[in-house]
Amino acid sequence: MTKSLIEIDSLPSEGWPFSEIIQETNALTRRLFLQLMRRPSTLLAGILQPLIWLVLFGALFSKAPDGLLPGGTSYGRFLGAGVIVFTAFSGALNAGLPVMFDREFGFLNRLLVAPLRSRKSIVFASVIYITTISLLQSLAIMWTASLLGYGWPGLGGLLLVSFTLLLLVFAVTALSLGLAFALPGHIELIAVIFVANLPFLFASTALAPISFMPSWLGWLAALNPLTFAIEPIRAAYAGPIDLGIVLLHAPYGEVSGYGCLFVLLILTVGLFFLISPLLNRKLA
Amino acid sequence: MFAIELQKLMKSYGSVKALNGLTLNVPEGSLYGLLGPNGAGKTSTLRIICTLIAPDSGKVTVAGINALVNPRKVRRELGYVAQEVAIDKILTGRELLNLQGDLYHLPQRDKGKRISELIGLLDMGDWIDRRCGSYSGGMRRRVDLASGLLHQPKILVLDEPTVGLDIESRSAIWELLLQLKDQGTTLLLSSHYLEEVETLADQMAIIDDGKVIAEGSPDELKRALGGDRVTLKVREFSNARESEKVKELLVNVDGVRQVVINRAQGFSLNLVVDNQGSLPLLKEKLAQNNLQIFAMTHSLPSLDDVYLQATGRTLLDAELEMTASRDLRKESKKSMR
Known part of the structure; x- marks a missing residue:
């Protein structure tokens, strides 16, 4: 060990904020994908599970009388959008877990002693990762749905699905990472995920339209972020996409497709800024 | 000129006082040893210097920068080698170093060059492309040392760098630290090995109950005892x-x-x-x-006598006492944030 340590003699000077954020986000994202590639079982399970939902749930109501659902769609076709959104939601809700484990194993300290331009890079990396997985899952769901005869949304529909999921995943991932920084340990985080998961599903329009629900549940469903993601995607399945028309007949009024996306956007931006102080807890 | 200046640091975890008015000045270019039993406040001190936690009160200046106001600047000047080596088992050592290089915003070309340099320097070539999960303690510590050195920090902070290592890895690390010092890096290391501090440090402080109770060069301290x-x-x-x-x-x-x-x-x-x-x-x-x-x-007089004189007990006794009164659950909690 006689070689000189100082070979590159200039310490890297402070770079552009934007390119630094790209560099650190890129590196953190690469780590998540390397983990996924070397441990693919979670991805396989994540793709298989919604397909089971789709097949079993679709079969459960396959003999429901025609014309029961608004617009006369079949239950399977109605269900597809719900399963897509719920799958993305669960995935994003779990986004905080790897960060929590990094915290518990001390790996997070490695990130926190590094001069990250912004700790939001940790959020961005998770969002990119979860969004990619959600899109893969969604493609699998849509493909299976089309095999089951539930229809195919077309290219424009695919874009709408991607955009809607991106908004929802961003919001829920931000929330989950915020919890990962705020809660004491992974047990508590898992408890929160466990409690939140299914109620968000049932109190949404994933499995049934609002017109089927008692008014209190209708109110909950009409306030549930999942509903605002489900309706545009369902509309994409219904035929030519027109976001200007009313998609959600909520107890408090009518909401158009644009309205739904706008609500999701506000939610995403709001949660993103809400968790910022948690990321910079104690020290900026 | 001091590389690190700590003034009257106070830090409590609930009812446990970790630091109790700790004041410490680390001269630029020195290899500074912090000696003290487990639980004396060494790790808390180092975590404050590395901007992982903030003190309840007191002043922290690192490389002339106020660490409490501008922690990100401090992070650029500082390399930190933590006590519990946290490593992503599923990545290879090289991937981990690449990640680390990007977190410190090294330009792509320099990064690759620097990484292969460190692989040579720390003799990691044979196993650096294997997954970290398969590494021994000594290997992990070397990867960790490399990642602390990647951005060529002016100041390197090491928390018990050789604890639990075999003699060979230990002396390799000692040699590297002395070499870094010769090249002008300021090093601050905590240890509860008298031998380590005696061999390496040109300046040292004894910490007990969250404050500095003696400081100087090891020889000075011994001579002062007389x-x-x-x-x-x-x-x-x-x-x-x-x-x-x-x-x-x-x-x-x-x-x-x-x-x-x-x-x-x-x-x-x-x-x-x-x-x-x-x-x-x-x-x-x-x-x-x-x-x-x-x-x-x-x-x-030995360093142990210096310690005994300062604290009224030998390091070993202090260690035993601390081990008995430690709350491991609390400690693992405070190491998380």
Whole structure:
């Protein structure tokens, strides 16, 4: 060990904020994908599970009388959008877990002693990762749905699905990472995920339209972020996409497709800024 | 000029006081050793310097930068090698170093060059492309050291860098640290190995109960103690009453400066004497009072004596005491954030 340590003699000077954020986000994202590639079982399970939902749930109501659902769609076709959104939601809700484990194993300290331009890079990396997985899952769901005869949304529909999921995943991932920084340990985080998961599903329009629900549940469903993601995607399945028309007949009024996306956007931006102080807890 | 200046740091975790007015100045270019038993506040001090936690009160200046106001600037100047090596088991060592290089915003070209340089320097070529999960303790520590050095920090902070390592890895790391010092890096390392501090450090501080109780170069501290050391036992396991009695007898013998009862070592007596001329006088005094000598050893002051003088107990005893009173659950909680 006689070689000189100082070979590159200039310490890297402070770079552009934007390119630094790209560099650190890129590196953190690469780590998540390397983990996924070397441990693919979670991805396989994540793709298989919604397909089971789709097949079993679709079969459960396959003999429901025609014309029961608004617009006369079949239950399977109605269900597809719900399963897509719920799958993305669960995935994003779990986004905080790897960060929590990094915290518990001390790996997070490695990130926190590094001069990250912004700790939001940790959020961005998770969002990119979860969004990619959600899109893969969604493609699998849509493909299976089309095999089951539930229809195919077309290219424009695919874009709408991607955009809607991106908004929802961003919001829920931000929330989950915020919890990962705020809660004491992974047990508590898992408890929160466990409690939140299914109620968000049932109190949404994933499995049934609002017109089927008692008014209190209708109110909950009409306030549930999942509903605002489900309706545009369902509309994409219904035929030519027109976001200007009313998609959600909520107890408090009518909401158009644009309205739904706008609500999701506000939610995403709001949660993103809400968790910022948690990321910079104690020290900026 | 000081590389690190800490002023009157206070830090509590609930009702536990980790730091209690700690003040410490690390001169630029020095290899500074922090000596103290587990739980004395070494790790808290280092975590504050590395901007992982903020003190409840006090001032922290690192490389001339106020760490509490501008932590990100401090992070750029600082390399940190933590005690518990946290490593992503599923990545290879090289991937981990690449990640680290990007977190410190090294330009792509420099990054690759720097990584292969460090792989050569730390002799990691044979296994760096294997997954970290398969590494031994020494390998992990070397990867960690490399990632702390990747951005060529002016200041390197190491928390117990050789704890639990085999002798070979340990001396390799020691050699590297001395080399870094020669090249102008300021190093601050915590340790509870006397030998490590004695071998490496040109400046040192003893920390106990969350504050600095002695500082200087190891030689200065030993010289300041002055006198020779005598450890005396009148029987293998004595008791408080007897050792008190013997202390009374010996404290007035010519040339004896101080007598300390070492409870943890079977109530043996630790004496400071002017020179070895006192030894026959001590023996004579004991014989006059019909006391036997079970053991009597004579030595020049050691770092352990410095520690004993400062804290009233040896490092080993302090360690045992701390281990008994430690709350591991609380500690693992405070290491998370």
